[in-house]
Amino acid sequence: MAREKFQTLTEQMFYVLLCLREECCGMDLMERIRLLTSGRVSVGPGTLYNLLEQFAAEGYIIETKCEGRRRSYVLTEKGEERLHGEMDRLTAQMNDYQRLLKGGDKPCELTDGTRSGS
Numbered sequence: 001m002a003r004e005k006f007q008t009l010t011e012q013m014f015y016v017l018l019c020l021r022e023e024c025c026g027m028d029l030m031e032r033i034r035l036l037t038s039g040r041v042s043v044g045p046g047t048l049y050n051l052l053e054q055f056a057a058e059g060y061i062i063e064t065k066c067e068g069r070r071r072s073y074v075l076t077e078k079g080e081e082r083l084h085g086e087m088d089r090l091t092a093q094m095n096d097y098q099r100l101l102k103g104g105d106k107p108c109e110l111t112d113g114t115r116s117g118s
Contacts, residue, residue, distance in 0.1 A: 006058060009086045012043045016051050017083045023064050023074040026052065055079065084112075 009017070012033075019032045030043050043051075052073060055061045060079030065072040075083070 006060075006082060008089065009082075011041055012047060013051060014083070014086055015041055016043065016048065016055070017060060017075060017079055017086075020061055020073055020075040020079070021083075023072050025065075025070050025072045027070075029073075088112075 006013070015033045015037065016029065019029055019036065024032060026045070026048055030045070030048055033041055033043050052061065052071075056063065056073070058078075059076060060082055061073045062076055063071055064074050
């Protein structure tokens with residue numbers, strides 16, 4: 001069975017959506033991601049513009065400005081929901097790690113305020 005598109009996000013996808021919680025153009029977005037992750041994650045222009053096109057088609061972002069070749073985007077409500085869903089998925093993974101490898105019994109909080117695994 002084929003996996004649903006964007007069921008899970010790559011690290012680059014996650015940071016693109018995260019940084020688009022505030023309006024931003026593509027070139028600035030690449031710099032925001034680099035700064036936010038202290039250079040650990042980089043998104044090249046080809047990857048970025050492909051993701052922006054796919055996210056716009058999915059309704060996760062909308063174009064807000066177009067000044068020549070410079071286009072700005074912002075996250076939509078649907079994009080915010082997808083970002084929260086990914087955060088919940090990552091939180092569940094962290095809780096599994098804590099439970100199995102660290103012996104932790106305090107689950108991390110999900111984005112809706114509940115605790116994972118409860």
